[in-house]
Amino acid sequence: MDDYRAVRELLPAPPLSSEVERAGRERLNAAFARERVRRGRRTARWSALGLGLAGAAVAATIVIAPTTPPTAPATSGIVAQADGKRFLLIAAASVASMPDEGAWWGSTEVRGSQFHEPGGRYVLRESESIETWIPANPEGLTWYRQTPQGTGPATPQDEAAWRADGSPTSWTYDKPSEKGHVGVVQAEPDEQRTWSTEDWDFRILTAGKPLTKTSEVPDTPEGLKALIDADDGTTIDTAARLLFFAPVTSETRAAAYRLLASMPEVAAVGQVTDALGRAGQAIEYKSGEFTPPNYTGATRTRLVIDPASGRPLSIETRSVADGLLLTYTAIQDSRWADDNPLKEKK
Template sequence: MDDYQAVRELLPAPPLSPEVERAGRERLAAAFARERVRRSRRTARWSALGLGMAGAAAAAAIVFAQSVPTGAPATSGTVAQADGKRFLLVAAATVAAMPDEGTWWGSREVQGLQYRDPGGRYVLHESTSIETWIPADPEGLTWYRETPQGVRPATPRDEAAWRADGSPTSWTYDGAGEREGPGVVRAEPGEQRTWSTEDWDFRIVTAGKPLTKMGDLPGTPEGLKTLFGGDDRTTVDTAARLLVFAPVTSETRAAAYRLLASTPGVAAVGQVTDVLGRTGQAIEYESGEFALSGRVGATRTRLVIDPVTGKPLSLETRSAADGLLRLYTAIQDSRWADENPLKEKK
C-alpha cells in the first residue's frame, strides 16, 4: 500500500491553509558538534540557575545521538508498520505536498515541566512561552523571545493541597528531589526577553559528518536511518526531534514520518488530547534522550500529530509508573515567512 492510498482510505486530504502552504525551503538549524556540549546544555535546561528554556531548547533541539543508555534494545532493519500507525503515512503524504519557500522559519512554543513541591505534597507546573526565528541564511542570527509564565499547581487537586500548605509563592530546592538543580522557584511570571545569538551553527554533525545544507539531508526513511546511526531507540528519538524542532524540507519531514511508522518500539496511542487541549493522533516510545529519566524513573514520550495538517502538536514525556506529565514542548505555530518580526522589534 502506498502513502496516498492510505490517505484515501483513512483521511481525505483537506484543503491546506495559507499558513501551511507557506512551509518552505529549509535549512536545518542544528546542534552543537560535541556530545559534551550537548549534555551540559541539556542539564542546564531545567536548572533553577540555568539560562532559561529557550537557550536550552536550542541546544537540545535536534542532535543525532551517537550513543544510547546501557540496556537500550539494539535491533537492525525495519518492519512493516502496524495498522495503528498508518496515520503517520497520512501525515507524510500531507507534508510532502507542501511547497518549500521562505527566508525565516518561525515557531511559537510553550515549554514546560512538572515536579512535586519540596515536601512532596502536590505537583507544580512551570512553563515558558518561546518564539524562535531561524534564518535560511547560514550566516544570519537566530532570534528568540522568551516569556516565563511562572509556576502554579498543576491540577485542581494540587491547588487544594497548595492552599492547605498556606498558598506559598516560592519554593526552595536543594537539588536532591525531582526538580534538577538547587535554587528558588517563584510563582510570578518572569520578565520577557528578546535577543539574538550565533550559538546555532546551522549544521548537524553525526558520525563525524557535518551537514551544511538542508539539501544534504536524505529524503527517504532508509537514508535517514543510515544517517542517524545507532539502534532503534536512537532512530526514534532523532526522527521525533527533527519533526518537532528542526526546519527541514517537506521531503525530509515526510521521510521522518515514514521512518517512525516502520521502526520497532513505536506504539500507536490513537486519538488523544495534548497538553494544550488540542486533539491529535499520537505515538509513544521509550526515549533514551531525556535527562529527566535518571531523576524520576522510567519515562514514556508521546508525539502528538495534527491529522489534518500533518504538523506535530506536542512532544510530552510522562512517568511510566503513574503517567504524570514531566516535560513537554507544545507547538502553537510553525511556519516559513519572509520577515522576522523579532528582528524589527528588538
C-alpha cells in the same frame, strides 16, 4: 479502505466539522497530486541544521554515533508495521503539501516541566514560551524571544490542593524535585527577553562528518535511516527532532513520519490530549533523550500529532511508574516566512 475513510476514522472525536474535514481532504488531494521529487530546486539554506534550543543563547550539538557497521538502505521501501500507526502515514501525506520556502524559519514553543511540591501533596507546572527565527541566509543572525510563564498548580485538582495549602507563591526544596530544583522556586515569572545571536551551532554529526546543508538531508525514510546510521533508539529520537524542530523540507518531514511508522519500538497510543489541551493521535517509545537530568526513574517519550494537518503538536516525557508528565515541548506554531517579526520590533 480509502484514504478519506482512514482520515475520518483516525482523527480525534468528537466528529470533525465540515470545514475541517474539507480542509483535510484538500490537503490529501494536494499531497497525492504533487510530484514526489523536487530535489533539483533545492539549494543550501543555512550553515547549520537547527534542532531546537538548548536554552538562552547556549549552543547544542546532537552526536549520532553508529553502533553497527553501515548497511545499505532497503530497496523494498519502509512501510508502517501496524494499523494503529497508519495515522503517521496520513500525517506524512498531509505535511508533504505544506509550503517550505521563505527567508526565515519561525517557531513558537511552550516548554514546561511538572514536579511535586516539597510535601508531595500536589503537582506544580513551570513553563515558558520560546519564539525562534532562524535565517535562511547563513550569514544572518538567529533571533529569540523568551517569555517565562511562571509556576503554579498543574491541574484543577492540584489547584484545589494548592488552595488548601494556603495558596503559596513560593516553595522551598531541601532535596531535588523531579526536575532537580533545590532551594526556592517562585511562582512569579521572570521578565521577557528578546535577543539575537550568531553562536548557535545545531548540527547532526554522522560518522564524524557534519551535516551542514539542507540539501544534504534526505527526503525518504530509507535515506534518513541510512544517514542517521545508529541504533534504533537514536534513530527514533533523531527522527522526532527533525520532525518537531528542524527547518527542513516538507518531504523530509514526511519521511520522518514514515520512518517512525516503520520502527517496531514505536507503539500507537491512540487519541490523547496534549499538555496544552489539544486533541491528537499519539505514539510512545522508550527513551531518555528528553528526561530531566536529575530524574532517575524509567520514562517513556510520547509524540502527539495532528494527522489532518500533519503538524506535530508536542513531545512529552512521562514517568513509567505513575504516568506523571515530567517535561514537554508543545509546538504552537512553525512555518517558513518572508519576514522576522522579532527583528522588526527590536
